[in-house]
Amino acid sequence: MFYLSRQTVSRHRSLYAGSFVALAVGVFLLGLAATATAATIAYKGPASSIISVMTLGGDGAEPRRMNVPMSGEDVSGLQVVLSMVGTISGFITIFVIASTFAFAVASRRRELGLLRLVGATPRRVRRMVLGEALVVAVAASLTGAVLAQLATPLLLRKASYSELAPVKLEPAAPWIPLAIAVAAGLLVAMLGARSAARRAGRVGPIDALRESALEGSRIGPVRIIFGLLFMAGAITMLTLIRPATGDGAVPLAMFAPMVMVIGLTLLAPLIVPLVGRLWALPLVAWTRVSGRLARSNVVAAPRRTASLAAPILAISAIAGSIVLSLSIAADTAGAQIRDAVKAPIVVTGGADVSRFPGVETVDAGLPLQLVRIDRDDAQLEDAEGIDPVMATRTRDLVALSGDLRGLTGNTVAVSKEMSGFENYRVGDEVPVTFLDRTSVKLRVVAIVKDAFGVNPSLLLPLDLVRAHAPKAVPDRQFVVPAANVDPAPLVTRLPNAQLATRWEADQADGVRKGNQLGLILLLGPAGFYSAIAIANTLLMGSLQRRREFVTSRLLGATPAQIRRMVLWESSLVGAVALSLGTAITITVGVLIRHAMTAGLIDVPLTVPWGVLLGIAGLCLILAIGSALAPTAYILRRSEPSAAVD
Amino acid sequence: MTATAPSYPTVAPIEPPALLLDGITKTYRSKAGAVDALRGVTYQFARGSFTAVMGPSGSGKSTLLQCAAGLDQPTNGTVVLNGAPLGGLSEVELTKLRRAEMGFVFQAYNLLPSLTVYDNVALPLRLTGRRPSRSDVHRVLEQVGLEGKAKRRPAELSGGQQQRVAIARALITKPSVFFADEPTGALDSGTSRQILGLLREATDRAGQTVVMVTHDPVAAAYAERVLFLSDGLLAGHLDRATPAQIAASMSDLER
Structure with a gap:
């Protein structure tokens, strides 16, 4: 066989x-x-x-x-x-x-x-x-x-x-x-x-x-149920997992559309004719015969259409969701930074500005890294040494439980997010090893509100950081001017100083730029592959139709009419796929934004129209081009009489 | 091998008929409503007989053939092939029965374009898991007059030659019943004569049974008996009729 x-x-x-x-x-x-x-x-x-x-061990994990x-x-x-x-x-x-x-x-x-x-x-x-x-x-x-x-x-x-x-x-x-x-x-x-x-x-x-x-378009109830289950699963995933940062949002923005793409593909024989008919309305109105033919070809063979649309649907949904979610994550990060900084002035670098006239409070936190050890893992973490008195004046640093005044000696304040992941409570001890290789146990004195982009997850007393990282210098300082001093002129007198609003905007831009590299790396290969796949399926689809084209020629269709029919048909397929991809992107975007911006107000919404429309345009051009090219080739190469054999 | 006249009467006395249709009805349901394609057809096809089924368009003749061959399930009634009822057989059992006992020749020649003539003819044997012997394949090719064309592909043959390949493919398994649906529909009259002659030969020489659906009185005249079908019911028959007689009966039916 x-x-x-x-x-x-x-x-x-x-x-x-x-x-x-x-x-x-x-x-x-x-x-x-x-x-x-x-x-x-x-x-x-x-x-x-x-x-x-050594990891701690316990709960079934060996040290x-x-x-x-x-x-x-x-x-x-x-x-x-x-x-x-x-x-x-x-x-x-x-x-x-x-x-x-x-x-x-x-x-x-x-x-x-x-x-x-x-x-x-x-x-x-x-x-x-x-x-x-x-x-x-x-x-x-x-x-x-x-x-x-x-x-x-x-x-x-x-x-x-x-x-x-x-x-x-x-x-x-x-x-x-x-x-x-x-x-x-x-x-x-x-x-x-x-x-x-x-x-x-x-x-x-x-x-x-x-x-x-032609194959029938009817699909079984099992398939419909599975399709709906996949859709429901993706939406549940999006509503239950509430990512707070871009790092958390990316895997979600990747998996959720994948699951939805599977769901929609299962339902495609039901959905494709509906969407196809909708898009065909203007076509049928504008063209005489080619639009009508294109509509019947797309609507009458929903499985075939679904196969042709599949790669466009997959890449537009995934790429669209990731691009939109990262943009939303950057918007959210901007808003989080905005809300977390109370000081009107930010000084970049370690220059001592406390003696400048007009300066009242300087919050010069010292960054350092340490190895945090838990039951089965040990990780390098970012931490910051702060003076809680200063820091609470310049930042939105609020103890949700415990008391920040106790942040002296071998102690630590833990962000809400990390305490959630690691189950830390006030009074717990966190074993850490500093980069000078001393190991200590830090007692948790407070759980503080998350402030992504401003506070790291671990806040230590300033003196402890000085002792273990003598060379640490602040990379930014938050400055509050004295009572009736206008921050705007003060900024010009301080070295490397910015108004906080400007600094916040720069930080959000930095997040956006940092995302770009990840986007290119993530979507570059997938986009390249999808481009090949889109061209591939459409090419295959057209090459299979030699006989049909030749018969149409025999019936009196001019080559131009057939080309127009294929043009409209591939546009329809593209439009159907892109509408479904857009629906997925919007669903993912709305739900991720809803989750990320919980508790924040006035979060701007930046939709990367250029990139999104670029993705859609590219898909459409590829689809139409790779359907038309073989059609033109077939039409040039064959006479109507070929239909007879 | 006896070269005597075809056996009469239609009902063979002892052995079961090659094919028995008992009260076959077939109703197609669609959005537009139910359509009764067959409304109760009962008939016995005797072993070694050559029967033509005629009728106006929509009379149900193709449906009759498909139900008889187990390609389609009748709504009611039973089909019995060589004494064994087809109803209740699984798809696999039906397939095995089909490849052992039935041969098919259709208007569209239904050859696999990727296979050579030889491979197309050998395919049914290969599908049963047997290794086709070269001499068997060449013998049937010779029988249909295609010696020397074994290495060609279908696209390199004329319509009549392709149809003869289809007949060779049906012959190779020595089926007891041939089903032919408009086998000469796309052929000129000379080529048609050869094809019909081959079918005729199958009944005369090998005692195989042929059921042929056609609308062509000339083709139907090759059969011993012509059955007329109208509105899903048997509407009479003619034995050893001339094309003119058959044509006259047909135009009566169509009126």
Whole structure:
């Protein structure tokens, strides 16, 4: 039976070339993420900058020794990004592969029906489709792995000494990561092919006799229920997980749209005709025949349309959600910083400004890093040494429980967020190791209100910080002028001083800029892949329609009419996909904003219109271009008489 | 092999008929309402008989063929093939029965475009898990007059040649019943004669049973008996009729 698979793969070259490209590029990205991760794992920082601590143990966790890198010179930032890139690439790959295989099966209904007619059992047809998927998957996965191996040194050169990995990365042994990527590729292909194969097995022998190769659009109640469950799950996820910072929002803005995309895809045969009809209203009104034809092609074959729309839907929903959520996170961060600073003046750097005339309070907190140890982990944390008297005057520093006046000696005030994660209460002891390698236990004296971007999670007494980090200097100081002194002229006299409003705006801009790098890294590969997938599916779709185009020519359609029909049709597919993607983006955006801005008032809303419209425009151009190009090619190459054979 | 005249009467005395339709009805339901395609058809196809089914468009003749071949489930009634009822068989059992006992020839030649003529013909055997013997495949190809074309692909053949490949493919499993739906619908009269001759030969030489749906009186005249179907009911039959007689009956029905 394998020989049949081989034969059909070579026959349906355009269908399988599509799946091949989609999978090879997916495995390439996965492989690249894997080899780069291997390089980060293989990276060992200089031994002198490592602090070795024992975790506490308890509650089933054994105490263990952990080596925590002392400086920021580690590769964890890159590892996080790589794992996200891997997740997004993996998701889009499985999604695209599933839809290309579904598309291939839908285009071959008659042929599969014929096989059934001459005696193939449903099981056999299923196995044949899986066999074909395997032929393609093996070839594509190996190709992708080889390409990944070739591109790894390039990527590592780019990643070395970057913000995410301020070290030199060398390629590690490629075998294990590439084996993982190839295995993932095969697994993804087989998972994607499974539902297509199952549908192929349901093709009846009678389908060989039907003239139209259209598949019914009816879907079972199970599928509808699952689709609704996925949608509900994503919305529950968004309402229950309430991220407070951008770092928390990104994974949510990544997973929630993924789940919704799956949900919408399950419901697609119901939703696509509705949305398609809606978008077709102006088309039908404006054009004479091509718009009408385009509408019927899109609406009458919802599964086919859904397959073509799938990659556009996936990337527009995910990219849109992440872009919008990060912008919302930056807006929120701005508002949080605004609300957390009471002082009207901020001085950058450590210059002593307390003696300037007109200055009343100077809150010169000292930043430091320390290793915080808990039951099963030890982490490098940012902390700040503060004078609680000064700090409560210049910042919105409020003890939710406990008393900040007790912040002397070996004590600590913990932010509400960290106390929530780690279950710290007033009176608890937090074991820490300073970078001078002294270990102490800090007693929690207060739980304070979160002030992201202004206060780190751990606030220590100023004297304790001076003792363990003698060289620490403030990186910003909050300054309150004396009673009737106008801050505006005072700013001009102080060194490196800014009005707090200006400083706050700069901080928010900094967050936004910092997000940009992450966005490019996260969405760059996924966008590249989706672009290929979009072009790929549309190309496949048009190449399959040679006969139809030729028949239309025979019926008297001019090449221009057919081109217009394809233009409207691909625009419709794009519009349907983008409307669903937009719906997901808006849902994610609204819910994430709602969660993030809880307790804040007057949070500005910056919608990155340029980027969002850019994503939509690019998707649309790709979709239309890759549908039109093969159509023009087919029309140039064939005469109407070709319809007869 | 006996070259005697076809056996009469239609009902064979001892062995069960090749194909028995008992009270077949078929109702299609759609949004527009229910349509009765068959309204109770009972008939026995004798072993080795060549029967043509005729009727105006929409009379239910294709539905009859599809129900008889187990491609579609009748709404009521039973189909019995060689003494074994089809009702209650699973899809897999039906498939196995179909590939062992039935051969199909349709208007659209229904060849797999990716396979050569040889592979198309050998496909049903491969699907049963048997390794087709080269001589068997070449023998049926020779039987339909396609010797030397084994390595071609369907697209390189004329319509008549493609239809002969389809017949060779149906012949190779030595089915007891052939189902043909407008097998000459797309062919010129000369090619049609060859195709019908091949079907005729199957009944005369190998004792196979042929059920052929057609609208062409000339094609129907190759059959021993022509059944007329109208509005989902049997409306009479003609035995060993000439094309002119058949055409006359048809225009009566269509009136």
